[in-house]
Amino acid sequence: MSTIGIDEGDFMRCCDGTFKSAIRFDGFREKGETWWHPFSQLSHVNNYAMVHLWLEARRAGYQGSYADAVAQDPEMCRRFLAPKTADHKPYDGLVNYAYHIDTIKLGRYLRDLGKQRGVRHITDLVTDTAFDESGNITAVSTQENGDIAGDLFIDCTGFRSLLLGKALGEPFRSFNDALFNDNAVAMRVPNPEGKRDIRPYTTCSAQDAGWIWNIPLYRRTGVGHVYSSAHMDREAAEQALRDYVGPAHEGLEANHIPMRIGRSERAWVKNVVSLGLSGGFIEPLESTGIYLVELGLTLLRDHFPTKSSMLPFAKRYNRHMAAYYDEIRDFICMHYCLTDRTDTPYWQDCHNHGAIPDSLQEKLTLWQSRLVSENDLDYTSGVPAFSAVSYNYILAGMNALPNGPLPAEAMHDLGLARAVFEDRAKGIEAIAAQAPDHMDLLDQIHRAG
CATH class of the missing domain: 3.30.70 (Alpha-Beta Plaits)
Known part of the structure; x- marks a missing residue:
């Protein structure tokens, strides 16, 4: 939002927005258990990985969760504190944060903003498509406005995928073997x-x-x-x-x-680029829907083509987007296949998961010996969708922890670990003392417009 010059307060007022500092998961490992995926993280102290210090302290009797050990967010959330003060600059805060928004209002807000900036907006129904001899779409036919010609078409038609799926016939790869919810x-x-x-x-x-x-x-x-x-x-x-x-x-x-869970084999075919549901969807357990749209738009900006560059740009775009979807599929699958629940047929099937993707199974086997390092993640198609710390939040929350320390971990200073976590607890109190009540800050923002 900051990149395209949107005022944070105006955006929140128009979209019924609130702040979001974390996701809380209730009952995924066992009934009655709760764990957190915060948006802030401290990965290293004195060149020691925090996750290794936490494991050592845990084996010595430390009772704090991994999320509480490395992030302030869970405690701030429990106290209903905002992630920033009224004096902070837009898009800056005490801790990392995102938003809860009304997506319909967001769409209207961005539509109106685009029109103010010169975008021509047409509301109509697409009835047909026209192609040139090479298979590129030259125009879409509409019910009220005739043919609309173009050099590049972005398919935002939702699960219908009118251009990529219907007109161009791009195959769809289902993820339902790995993710049961549909x-x-x-x-x-x-x-x-x-x-x-x-x-x-x-x-x-x-x-x-x-x-x-x-x-x-x-x-x-x-x-x-x-x-x-x-x-x-x-x-x-x-x-x-x-x-x-x-x-x-x-x-x-x-x-x-x-819900159509999965992705198109390719997100960019000929002169059509799919964004959002038209190209793929994964259940919103980690709020990745808008994130994938943002990733797609950023990639398209960086690979915006001429006619001569269309093919190599599309090839690279497709490799990136496929990698993002597949990584997110694996990340979401971890919330289910690591469960200890067997109290219903659904959770029994999750617990006895027989179709864990090979890409995830390889990592889970590695992580039985140690927790996640950034070196474990695939950077061949760009920056991974989730950091190593985020993976460790899931593994720790689901209690999928290594059985014993690696030799390098055994060299860690347990006294340092205890000191680090004591300092973290003091730091959390210091930040919490600055943070206003969430609702108080929301009232101030929403009443300002």
Whole structure:
């Protein structure tokens, strides 16, 4: 947002925004257990990897979680503290943060901004496509505005994939063997008058055949049940969501969403580039939908073609996007295949997962001996979607830890580890003392417009 000159406060007001410093996972390893994926991280102290210091301290009796040991975010979230103060510069804060936003309002906001900057906006239905002799699309035919010609087309038609999938026939690679969830049902729950406990984090709560998201916005809360249709029908899924919401669900409409999980073999074919759902989708457990759109746009900016450069740019773009989707698939799969739950058929199938991707299985085998290093991640197609610290948050949260230390780890100074974590605890208190209440800061931002 900062890159394209969007004011942070204006953006938050227009999109019903709140701050997001972490994701909390409830019940994914065992019922009743909670772990965090924070957005901040401290990876090294005195050239020692924090994860190794934490493991050594843990073996010596340290009780703190890995997330609490290396990040301030979980404790700030538990106290409902904002990640920044009103005096911070836009897009800067005490800790790293993202946003909870109304995506429909975001779309309208960006549409209006584009029009202000000279973009021509046409609302219409595409009825047909025209091709040249080499198979490139020359124009799309519309119901009300005739033919719209172009040199490069960006397919943003959602799961329908009208240009990449339908017109060009690009094959789709399903991820359903690795990721079982293929449906969602969502509701918009108005916030009660005077609600003050708006969480500065997303909550993902494991259910009998999937999980429920809880995304707190300024004026409402978005909830949705992501589930496997092989383990639960749509009526039961909707009822589970209504039970989760409680009495506030009365009179609210539920929106059922079939999800096409996977990616197109190629995201850029001929002169068509797919972005978002048209090129692929992975369930929103780690909020990667908008992230993948941003990655795609950044890559397209860096590879914006002439006609002569279209083919080599497309080849490189496809390699990058395929790597991102496959990495995120593996990262999401870790939340399921590492579970200890066997209390329902769904969790039994997750626990006894028979289709872990080879790319993930190789890493999990390595990580049985030690936790994740940046050297384990694939940089051949650009910067990985997630850092080594993020992988370690998942492994630690799911208690998938090495059995014993490697020789290099045995050389770590246990006294240093204890001192580091004591200092971290003091540092958290110092930052928390500066942070305002989340709702107080939101009120200040939203009432300023």
